[in-house]
Amino acid sequence: MNEGDIRKILNEELGNIAPEADLQKLDPSADLREALDIDSIDFLNFITAIHHRLGIDVPELDYPKLFTLDGAVNYLASRLKRANG
Amino acid sequence: MAEFRMPSLGADMEAGTLIEWLVKPGDKVKRGDIVAVVETQKGAIEIEIYEPGQVEEILVPLKTKVPVGTPLARIRSEGEAAVPAQAAPIAPAITIAGVPEAAPPAAQPPFPSLAVPGGPAETRVSPAARRLAQMHGLDLSAVRGSGPGGAIVLADVERSLGAPVVQAEQKRAIGLDLDAMRVAIAAAMARSKREIPHYYLQHQVDVTPCEKWLEKANAVRPPSERLLMGALAIKSVALAARRFPAFNGFYQGGRYEPSAAIHTGVAIAIRGGGLAAPALRDADNLPLDELMSRLRDLVQRTRAGRLRSSEIADSTITVSSLGERGVEALYGIIYPPQVALVGFGKAVQRPWVADGAVVPRSVVTITLSADHRVSDGHAGALFLSEIGRLLEEPDKL
Numbered sequence: 001m002n003e004g005d006i007r008k009i010l011n012e013e014l015g016n017i018a019p020e021a022d023l024q025k026l027d028p029s030a031d032l033r034e035a036l037d038i039d040s041i042d043f044l045n046f047i048t049a050i051h052h053r054l055g056i057d058v059p060e061l062d063y064p065k066l067f068t069l070d071g072a073v074n075y076l077a078s079r080l081k082r083a084n085g
Numbered sequence: 086m087a088e089f090r091m092p093s094l095g096a097d098m099e100a101g102t103l104i105e106w107l108v109k110p111g112d113k114v115k116r117g118d119i120v121a122v123v124e125t126q127k128g129a130i131e132i133e134i135y136e137p138g139q140v141e142e143i144l145v146p147l148k149t150k151v152p153v154g155t156p157l158a159r160i161r162s163e164g165e166a167a168v169p170a171q172a173a174p175i176a177p178a179i180t181i182a183g184v185p186e187a188a189p190p191a192a193q194p195p196f197p198s199l200a201v202p203g204g205p206a207e208t209r210v211s212p213a214a215r216r217l218a219q220m221h222g223l224d225l226s227a228v229r230g231s232g233p234g235g236a237i238v239l240a241d242v243e244r245s246l247g248a249p250v251v252q253a254e255q256k257r258a259i260g261l262d263l264d265a266m267r268v269a270i271a272a273a274m275a276r277s278k279r280e281i282p283h284y285y286l287q288h289q290v291d292v293t294p295c296e297k298w299l300e301k302a303n304a305v306r307p308p309s310e311r312l313l314m315g316a317l318a319i320k321s322v323a324l325a326a327r328r329f330p331a332f333n334g335f336y337q338g339g340r341y342e343p344s345a346a347i348h349t350g351v352a353i354a355i356r357g358g359g360l361a362a363p364a365l366r367d368a369d370n371l372p373l374d375e376l377m378s379r380l381r382d383l384v385q386r387t388r389a390g391r392l393r394s395s396e397i398a399d400s401t402i403t404v405s406s407l408g409e410r411g412v413e414a415l416y417g418i419i420y421p422p423q424v425a426l427v428g429f430g431k432a433v434q435r436p437w438v439a440d441g442a443v444v445p446r447s448v449v450t451i452t453l454s455a456d457h458r459v460s461d462g463h464a465g466a467l468f469l470s471e472i473g474r475l476l477e478e479p480d481k482l
Contacts, residue, residue: 020356037356039408040313041384048308060303060311 003077006054010072013049017042028069050076056083086165087136088156091145094125094397095273101125102150103157109238111211112140114160119393121157126269128262128361128390130397138162209236217242266359277421281336282457285416286465290473291439291446292432298479315406316377318429320482321475322404323347323368329468331460332425332453333402341424341459350400350420351380353387361387362403362420363396373482407431414450424456427472 011023018036032038038046047058047066056079058066066072091101105122114120119131120140141159145151210218210225214237218225228245230237277283295317303311326333330343347369350362363383368376386392405417406429413433417426430450437446453469460468475482 018356033410039354039410040315041381044308044311044313045381045385047311051308057307060300 001054001080003073006073006076006080007069009053010050010069010076013046013053014069016049017045026069028073030069031067032069032072033067054080056080086141087138087160087162089120089134089136089158089160091123091151091153091155091157092132092394092398093153094123094130094394095269098125098153098269100150100152101130103145103147104129106143106147108140108158110140110142111232111236111238114138114140123394125397126262126265128266128392131391131393133394134160136160136162138165211236211238214239214242217246263355263357263359266355266361270360273420274418277418281419281421281424283419283454284457284462284465285452285454286462286469287414287450287452288466288469288473290449290451290476291437292449292476293447295476295479296432296447310374310377312373312377313380314432315408315429316373316380317476317479317482318406318427319349319351319365319368319380319404320371320373320376321472322402322427323349324475324482325468325471326402327369328471329464331464332455332468334424334459335401335422336424336456336459337422341456344401346401348399348401350403350423351383352403352405352417353384355388361392362400362405363387363392364400366395366399402427405429414452416452417454419454419456424459425468426454427469428452428454 014021014026014032014036015023017038021036026032026035032046033043036042043063047063050066050072051057054076056076058075062075065075091103094101101123102125103121104124106120107122108114108118108120114134115137116135118134120134121132123130123132138160141161143158145155145157151157209230209232211232215225217223217239218228223242223245225237225242228237228241231241232238292314295314299312299314299317306312326347326349331341333347334341334343336342346367348364348366349368351365352360352362354360363386365371365376365379365383371379383396400420400423402423403417403420403426405415405426407415409431411431413430415428415430417428419426428451430452432447432449434445435448436443437448438444439446451469451472453465455465455468
């Protein structure tokens, strides 16, 4: 799975959480919580969806690394690489 | 014979539009079953039934708007004999795909034993199914029944004919009408400010113990089982309300009735500018894990516009939490006929004096809006401090 695949999955899950948002226009370096009006339950649902889709259990301490789309893609790519390497 | 009526889903509701039936004549229902979906200003609400029995007859067709209290269906209690359909005053029978669905005639079991021409002698057919099949010259022996005991019901005939199945169409997400919701919020809040003499109190609480406890608990949990501060907030309010009944109940018709059950309304913001406060029922009796999973489910269904009738009308006290991106304090407007609302601001790092030393602590401002017709500031202060005290020991929540 490459970064493009991860980005696609994250976009799908963010679309489920914020169906009205235009994700094409989302700045990948913006804070998702501000840009998509995501609250703590939404964010927990996002982390839960990542666990289901990618098999990666993101600990709470790492949440800040997933506050932007770019940050989340980088974090998950390196976690996957570590898991497979 | 019981009548299942259009429920009142809040003081401001006058009528509702029936948009989906999840039962048909002959179906057995038990307490708590979802039997219909009604569209109101608050979105599509799943309506539960409280009388167990058997659906005798559907009285209101789909897409019909009827006033609160209108009989929607007749329910035969267990053990009660069937009554001929014409014995009761009847609204127009349900119409599916343009064919009137008559109730089964006086019948026990619900589908009279009508032999299918050319089919196995024991196959039963509902009258509406028979009529539709006759209209289209359909041979019923070729139809597989999905009703009780393999009976052929209307949906089976429709499927065989390739006719559009109305129910499937109705299952589409209804979505929330935010304009209608705004009207409902305006009505309830204007009434509240007109009728309820609010008083407000606030209390700062050191929630560092809660944060540490959550951190430890969540470190060993998969994401699907993690807890949030909001769950602790709701539980602490529900437990405190047990000891302070003057904040948990309804003020109606000039008098206050405390509620034995504690159903905390949870204020949930809806994207695009809406707000709903459905009930998390019996919150004081729920273990935190269960409370958290119910909360997640409730938030998800609220935002999808899919709430149940008991969740809309039953809240006995409301909790509003601004979460991590809000501000420090909120002063809520009570949702009538309730008499109190507890608000939680976001946690902020503040210098705090503990054991004679100034230390950084995570502090939340908790507010109480309460009805002065029912309680006074003194009792309100005790209630609010009790919530703060409970949050000092999260492991006991």
